[in-house]
Amino acid sequence: MSSIGTGYDLSVTTFSPDGRVFQIEYAAKAVDNSGTVIGIKCKDGIVLGVEKLISSKMMLPGSNRRIHAVHRHSGMAVAGLAADGRQIVARAKSEAASYERVYGEAIPVKELADRVASYVHLCTLYWWLRPFGCGIILGGYDREGPQLYMIEPSGISYRYFGAAIGKGRQAAKTEIEKLKLSEMTCREGVIEVAKIIYAVHDEAKDKAFELEMSWVCDESNCQHQKVPDDLLEQAKAAAKAALEEMDAD
Amino acid sequence: MELQTLAMKDATIVDDGTTERTSYPYVTGTSVIGMKYKEGVIMAADTGGSYGSTLRYKSVERIKPIGKHSLLGASGEISDFQEILRYLDELILYDNMWDDGNSLGPKEVHNYLTRVMYNRRNKFDPLWNSLVLGGVKNGQKYLGMVSMNGTHFEDNHVATGFGNHLARPILRAEWHEDLSFEEAVKLMEKCLLVLLYRDRSAINKFQVAKITEEGVTISQPYALKTYWGFSAFQNPSKGAVGSW
Numbered sequence: 001m002s003s004i005g006t007g008y009d010l011s012v013t014t015f016s017p018d019g020r021v022f023q024i025e026y027a028a029k030a031v032d033n034s035g036t037v038i039g040i041k042c043k044d045g046i047v048l049g050v051e052k053l054i055s056s057k058m059m060l061p062g063s064n065r066r067i068h069a070v071h072r073h074s075g076m077a078v079a080g081l082a083a084d085g086r087q088i089v090a091r092a093k094s095e096a097a098s099y100e101r102v103y104g105e106a107i108p109v110k111e112l113a114d115r116v117a118s119y120v121h122l123c124t125l126y127w128w129l130r131p132f133g134c135g136i137i138l139g140g141y142d143r144e145g146p147q148l149y150m151i152e153p154s155g156i157s158y159r160y161f162g163a164a165i166g167k168g169r170q171a172a173k174t175e176i177e178k179l180k181l182s183e184m185t186c187r188e189g190v191i192e193v194a195k196i197i198y199a200v201h202d203e204a205k206d207k208a209f210e211l212e213m214s215w216v217c218d219e220s221n222c223q224h225q226k227v228p229d230d231l232l233e234q235a236k237a238a239a240k241a242a243l244e245e246m247d248a249d
Numbered sequence: 250m251e252l253q254t255l256a257m258k259d260a261t262i263v264d265d266g267t268t269e270r271t272s273y274p275y276v277t278g279t280s281v282i283g284m285k286y287k288e289g290v291i292m293a294a295d296t297g298g299s300y301g302s303t304l305r306y307k308s309v310e311r312i313k314p315i316g317k318h319s320l321l322g323a324s325g326e327i328s329d330f331q332e333i334l335r336y337l338d339e340l341i342l343y344d345n346m347w348d349d350g351n352s353l354g355p356k357e358v359h360n361y362l363t364r365v366m367y368n369r370r371n372k373f374d375p376l377w378n379s380l381v382l383g384g385v386k387n388g389q390k391y392l393g394m395v396s397m398n399g400t401h402f403e404d405n406h407v408a409t410g411f412g413n414h415l416a417r418p419i420l421r422a423e424w425h426e427d428l429s430f431e432e433a434v435k436l437m438e439k440c441l442l443v444l445l446y447r448d449r450s451a452i453n454k455f456q457v458a459k460i461t462e463e464g465v466t467i468s469q470p471y472a473l474k475t476y477w478g479f480s481a482f483q484n485p486s487k488g489a490v491g492s493w
Contacts, residue, residue: 069346093346097339226348 045217074140121155355384367399
């Protein structure tokens with residue numbers, strides 16, 4: 001889809017003749033160029049995974065966190081401009097804390113997704129603000145069970161059982177669709193997410209990457225946390241093995 | 250706008266246009282006692298909430314775990330204690346969300362509480378509590394106290410309210426390093442018994458809490474055996490001087 005705006009793309013408050021707001025579409029491009037981020041909803045929880053492209057060999061492994069806890073029961077993985085993402089995470093944390101202060105219970109995931117989406121949308125309405133250049137995958141576990149939402153730079157938010165954004169999203173979505181998520185536990189889901197991320201990583205274009213994963217599930221006591229180290233290693237080993245199998249064909 | 254309505258809530262408006270803040274406790278808890286022992290820290294308090302001289306609430310939990318490494322016990326205004334628990338809850342939440350393998354220890358929580366209490370006192374709007382904060386982190390035991398005006402200190406044994414006058418002398422005489430858990434509980438119960446006899450706001454329903462490197466245990470409420478059969482208590486009005 002050719003998206004040269006010529007004249008209609010200078011401000012986020014300008015529509016093009018065919019009803020598009022080009023600035024928002026350009027913001028989405030920032031997301032499309034970042035490392036792949038995947039989220040899946042298994043039968044007992046959510047698993048989030050990020051392909052963190054390493055820009056410099058001197059970076060400490062484990063730094064540059066892309067998945068952030070937003071409250072006890074939910075976390076979000078950010079793709080796109082990292083600084084913009086930091087702002088959104090801070091806002092989400094603040095919304096969650098304020099909801100708990102007023103209502104005495106943890107913010108329902110749907111409500112949190114709505115609030116984050118409204119905030120992202122807010123920045124597409126004024127000419128003196130630019131849209132956020134990041135896509136968010138939000139996963140949480142509340143009274144209604146585990147839920148997964150994706151929020152785009154336009155402020156759209158939908159609920160998914162499997163979502164992918166970033167460079168390898170097309171391939172990732174195809175892989176996710178093959179999985180039988182409703183029968184899978186999060187433990188199995190972690191292995192599958194690792195396999196998908198390793199599979200969609202483009203060895204030619206990008207060099208190294210670090211895999212970061214988190215989950216909220218029955219096993220983690222409905223708390224959002226990094227996937228435990230031993231399970232993460234297991235998942236990486238399984239993913240590498242699967243990759244070698246594919247290469248061997 | 251919000252600040253104004255908050256001020257209206259706390260303050261009385263005097264006729265000449267000025268405002269004053271009034272602050273006195275309504276529902277209060279009595280003494281809390283804490284001491285270090287071999288594996289960690291032990292803390293005890295009764296479960297009573299007095300409304301002036303009436304013993305109105307008899308199942309108030311005045312000792313709560315904070316994060317992974319600390320226990321907080323409070324005497325004084327119960328609603329202010331609940332507010333402090335809210336603040337600490339948010340503090341611990343934000344600490345957990347870093348998800349970096351680190352967590353706030355008792356020393357840090359004690360310092361935070363000191364700041365909160367002192368700042369409120371400077372605004373003439375104190376949180377009417379005496380707080381006992383105990384915990385263990387990385388093998389280091391910690392026990393401290395903060396009062397409602399922000400005075401804070403650390404010691405091997407602490408007590409609030411009447412406990413300062415009745416329990417601490419006993420502790421000064423009989424506490425020593427590396428008490429076993431059973432010895433510590435015995436010593437604690439000795440202090441609690443004295444308070445039960447002599448403090449009118451104490452009730453015979455106690456919770457004893459302990460914190461070690463492994464975690465927190467708060468006992469179910471239980472009662473101590475008391476003895477009232479002293480001969481001086483028989484026939485109490487025998488030697489009384491009366492007008493008729």
